[in-house]
Amino acid sequence: MSVNHTNISHIRREYTFGRLHYSDLTDQPIRLFSIWLNQAYFAQIPDPTAMCLATVDHTGQPYQRIVLLKGFTNKEMTFFTNLNSRKAIHLANNPKVSLCFPWNLIDRQVLITGTVYKLSKQEILKQFYTRPKNNQISTWVSNQSKVISSKNILDNKFLEFKKKYLDKKIPFPEFWGGYKININSMEFWQGRINRLHDRFIYQRYNHKWCIYRLSP
Template sequence: MNKDNLQQISHLRREYTRGGLRRKDLPADPLTLFEQWLNQAVEAGLPDPTAMSVATVDEQGQPYQRIVLLKHVDAQGMVFYTNLGSRKAHQLAQNPRISLLFPWHMLERQVMVLGSVEQLSMLEVMKYFHSRPRESQIGAWVSKQSSRISARGVLEGKFLELKQKFQQGEIPLPSFWGGYRITINSMEFWQGGEHRLHDRFFYQRDGAGWKIDRLAP
């Protein structure tokens, strides 16, 4: 970005005109609305509609974010998979609290999720692992996620080596690969509105149900 463009970014804005979100339209359970919005994101042809920003915190309180794909959602929570030796996994071992953000910009929507994680059982992980494309299974073996490497060629060489090794038969599940289920404590739904009068609704667990508050934009 050149200097002129940098000077202009403070003036970049647009109106949000796709529609509002009204309390009368809210279901009692936030997952009902989430699944509706996710289906609409898929039907609208958004690239990577299941992509979510995953935020964790290290032992010094430094937040980290990265994009991860949501792989399952139901009444028990939301699920994603990762290398258990990764930075995020080490941070979640120290502090299981997590934040997710689904940025569906083209629909002028965001969903934020706050909760805590627990590791999935080996049976759940194995079932998903063997449903992945074979090359993705090999890729899980190749990368010691978040570790320093000297060059991309190191990864490519290891991939070819393991592709040859696992040429026949089922690829075993790596012991360092797993998944997490997020127990949801709260969810916020954001729908863009004209004149910056956005609609925000915050669901928070309240006993067996949910308390719903409208938030100022």
């Protein structure tokens, strides 16, 4: 059967992977996140550190895209991007963001809200030079989010740059940057049978985490 606009409403399955009890929760949400991230990794979920990042432009229009989580602490999460990109322009105007980790193979999501601030130059430099060399080159080649006339432009620029720096260190692009997300809330969603999902949200008040169960 092919999928089309007339039959997609029937696509569904039951969520039977597991459940989330109050007794499973940790005092700090990042501890539970770390447990779930490890379980996603060992479940061989593709790109377990991939997260959907939502930003809002100056008109209030939301945008979403997938970026990779590159580090986390008890209160913060880190990602990197081109500072000329659409997302970076949004963040300069409105630093509030939301994240979603869609671990569908194990019927889980983690939803996060927070506020971003820029990383230091030292942190950005360190991260840039841990990237594969071809990725460093692509950072220079792509004028991220800008309109281009063809893919050949990117391919040719990439090959030219690669040849130029074949035996040289790639220079650091001043437009490359990163952000830390100061976490305000973190919600853990575990799919359950009959759509009676388990949902718990950690919300930070006065430097303390309060935990609430949410109705599915």
